Amino acid sequence: NNYSEIELFNQKYPIDSCTNITPRITSKLNKQLHNKRGHPLFLTRQRIQNYFYNNFIKSSGNPLFAVFDNISPIVTPYQNFDSLLFPHDHPGRLATDTYYINSKHLLRSHITAHDEELIKMGFNAFLSVGDVFRRDEIDFSHYPAFHQLDGLRLFSEQELFHGIKDPTGLKLFENGNRTNDKQDKHTVDASKLVEFDLKHVLVGITQKLFGKDIKYRWVDCYFPFTHPSWELEIFYENEWMEVLGCGVLEQAIAINAGAGNKVGWAFGIGLDRLAMIQYHIPDIRLLWSEDRRFLDQFNVDNPETKIVYKPISKYMCRQTDISFWITDSFVSSDFYDLVRSVGGDNIERVALIDIYSDVKTARTSHCYTITFQHMERVISVEEVKEIHNHIALLAEQQLGVQIR
Ligand code: PHE
Structure with missing residues (x-):
């Protein structure tokens, strides 16, 4: 048995x-x-x-x-x-x-x-x-x-x-x-x-x-x-x-x-x-x-890389997605920097999750997931919305992308 x-x-x-x-x-x-x-x-x-x-x-x-x-x-x-x-x-x-x-x-x-x-x-x-x-x-x-x-x-x-x-x-x-x-x-x-x-x-x-x-x-x-x-x-x-x-x-x-x-x-x-x-x-x-x-x-290839572990929060996270048409000169790292400078300690992670190319218009769109999380408290839905909207606004103004 x-x-x-x-x-x-x-x-x-x-x-x-x-x-x-x-x-x-x-x-x-x-x-x-x-x-x-x-x-x-x-x-x-x-x-x-x-x-x-x-x-x-x-x-x-x-x-x-x-x-x-x-x-x-x-x-x-x-x-x-x-x-x-x-x-x-x-x-x-x-x-x-x-x-x-x-x-x-x-x-x-x-x-x-x-x-x-x-x-x-x-x-x-x-x-x-x-x-x-x-x-x-x-x-x-x-x-x-x-x-x-x-x-x-x-x-x-x-x-x-x-x-x-x-x-x-x-x-x-x-x-x-x-x-x-x-x-x-x-x-x-x-x-x-x-x-x-x-x-x-x-x-x-x-x-x-x-x-x-x-x-x-x-x-x-x-x-x-x-x-x-x-x-x-x-x-x-x-x-x-x-x-x-x-x-x-x-x-x-x-x-x-x-x-x-x-x-x-x-x-x-x-x-x-x-x-x-x-x-x-x-x-x-x-x-x-x-x-x-x-x-x-x-996640490094060189084992000699100096890494100091940053504690991860035990508080709940919230996620939003943002999609936009990029320009020819757009690079993802500019967007990552922008998200971090707007969201500060509230941002746990930003990840590119999808790339889509429209053949007719010859445009490319990126979709990112933004994870919001704070070390010391739960972030409210309103706060997330406000930061997200601010990120979207500045991305259009500073990076020239077009929100979908
Ligand atoms: N096997 C020992 C331990 O587990 C360590 C050891 C290995 C000591 C080889 C001497 C020689 O503690």
Whole structure:
């Protein structure tokens, strides 16, 4: 019957005692905001991706880092946890924290879940971007679906020591002890060089995103899949704020994935909060908005464009249409300027919705929709009428158009 299975991406999953996903969360699965052109999350992801494209190019001229942005968020507990050495009693595995489709499948809680398979496929340097899911309360800064960009890089002995004048005697591996600074199989030299490279790359990204003068600090932390591990924090609006987690990849993961002769680093960045800071978006829920008044503000091709989000009004809007015959020298932007100068803060948007050419008279007519809305109050019908008439009058006088 209908209730014994869930269908996701054309695949049916039997419901069992582990199932805890809800329609509200499955409705987010096809949003793919990180792949949506002109979305703040897409722009943020592009800025980071471009940093890698611009700074890491193979001798062939191709990008060093392969990018994966389309891997299904439905993974196994093995991918999300076991392959990354999560202990069996790690709280992340609990159904209170993770969305289980059933006992065999779940919605990834981090994009790191794909690291083992990508290393197995032979990739030594890659970025993976995607939506991730964690059971969480909903408020202005928490949402159960969000987005991450992970990076991973593996080095052979030759690659890691290649900048060193006399690398004789330098080794990647030893049978040593695990300390706060390194894993048992790594030499101090290898671990330190990987750490140095990792931190150099991540400071580079941070400075690209927030400017050269950004204040930052490294904080020791713990992840099951890296050691040593750090969080990078930046000083933003008088507070230290976590930007990313990273560390030296646990060697057991490289070994399991068939890359045991290499050492590597991994990092993971949360994109939602970065996008919110960059564009001054005050509420994470806005990132899921389908309101054109929100999305249109980010509709740019160049991800380096400086954008400051302008809040959208919660008050009712009113719309009017205006049609007129244009002159040969008419340009739409003159009309947009005129509407704004007459209507001021009452104008939310002006859009050209129709162009009509009359063959007999060889004239062209434009039709625009004007959206009236104020940040602090509802605009009355009378006010709208008055502004609209004033716009029509001035358009005829100043732009030479003829109202229809
Ligand atoms: N997966 C970690 C998280 O979700 C981030 C991370 C990725 C940390 C890779 C270290 C290495 O918080």
